[in-house]
Amino acid sequence: MVFPAAGPSRVRIIVAPDSFKGTATAEEAARHLGEGARSVIRDAEITLAPMADGGEGTAATFSGRTVTLPTTDAAGRLTEASYIYDAETATAYIDVAAATGLPAVADKPVPLTGDTYGTGVLIADAESRGARRITLCLGGSATVDGGTGILVALGATPLNAAGYALRPGGGALRDLDYIDTAQLNIPAASLEWVLLTDVDAPVTGPTGAAAVFGPQKGAGPEDVELLDAGLARLCEVTGVDPATPGFGAAGAVPVSLHWLSTMLHGTSDHVIVVPGAPLVAQALGLDEMIPEADLVITGEGAFDEQSTGGKVVGTIADLVAGTGAALGIAAGRVDAVPPRGTLVAELSGDGGTDVATQLREAGARLAADYLRISTAQG
Known part of the structure; x- marks a missing residue:
């Protein structure tokens, strides 16, 4: 699914998260993160590519x-x-x-x-x-x-x-x-x-x-x-x-x-x-789309040491590595050090705030962080 740009496309964003188990499906997570990114970069072209890694929902x-x-x-x-x-x-x-x-x-x-x-x-x-x-x-x-x-x-x-x-x-x-x-x-x-x-x-x-x-x-x-x-x-x-x-x-x-x-x-x-x-990513065409992107947002419920061992976040990080795209990770909890240069947004975990809102906020923070580093880099 593509959210078309409101005007001439300046930033190309791919949103490819795993599910946030028990709280949001991959489709829901992608949609909410994309909405958050859109709230900050209104003229972006946003492609939603909900992912799976062989676990539930694959x-x-x-x-x-x-x-x-x-x-x-x-x-x-x-x-x-x-x-x-x-x-x-x-x-x-x-x-x-x-x-x-x-x-x-x-x-x-x-x-x-x-x-x-x-x-x-x-x-x-x-x-x-x-x-x-x-x-x-x-x-x-x-x-x-x-x-x-x-x-x-x-x-x-x-x-x-x-x-x-x-x-x-x-x-x-x-x-x-x-x-x-x-x-x-x-x-x-x-x-x-x-x-x-x-x-x-x-x-x-x-x-x-x-x-x-x-x-x-x-x-x-x-x-x-x-x-x-x-x-x-x-x-x-x-x-x-x-x-x-x-x-x-x-x-x-x-x-x-x-x-x-x-x-x-x-x-x-x-x-x-x-x-x-990797097989799901290939089926979605991400190996071809990511090199053309400016920002790639992925995510999961908990980013930990297992995240880079064959799971969605690690796979997306591997596809982003060596391209010109920035990598953003949204997670309910961050228990490990992400790849160097990665933008990270940890969900607030506020019991009074629904997960959809937390995901939108995370998408907005990642988009804002991207704008800051892209401006700093000229």
Whole structure:
């Protein structure tokens, strides 16, 4: 969306934020930040490009028809979830968070028993509608099951040494002996997989899925130790290197899907794991637009050390680097040092001021700061 200039264009501004989780979608954030910038630079040409990084809301950035169906959440409770299906390209865009997201179980987290079965239901449904490729957006999950719930939904059953099916969730994975594929849904399992990550974490270890993200999903220290051991066992059974960057995303979902695809095709060529934000940016044409911009505004709920590790803000910063554009970051909280020369506007956090107003104020401050530095630089 472009806000046309009121007169001859002097300043070209691109507004490309992530969502401010729980308070504003990426679309809302972009609109409010753009309105704030417009209040200061009235003759600017402002392009809104709401972003996503593989987390919640990424699927919606792609074109296609919305499909909604019954499935289960991470706790196994009946729910409804939606995904995007593009019949022209035979591609389904699915957020893991749609069925298996953290908000649905925030009142009672399930770090040891939560599983991704509900996401597998969406995958199987997409294949039945003609999908040949699944673009799976991995952020925002409530689970640390290594994607084994998806395997179960597709007919592959993790078993222990006695031949009994494992209990759902990552807490049982240390007892994994092998995965039975006798009832495998081969058409769904043999799809092309594009796995979009919002982190570059490995599967196990101090920077892995359990240690870093388990506590966010309700795991205590003993739970983290149990989950890490379970994921290590899953990697051993599937032959996946637990140090592989990005394979810790969404509670290590890539582990199971990499194994599944490689097992069926005899090669890993049919499954790729890539950072989601650069792909979304490319789909929006930002790699071409940003070099022509004067100011690029991005943002997220909290700017921290993870922000530059495959997320939206880091991706936009990389695209701005080396161009003539100035970079502005709006954030509800700033917990890390931004790239040198970056303009920063922290939301007021005033409980009496709605988020839309805070975002407009942040957009206005960034625009005013841009005018100051551009004037100083001549």
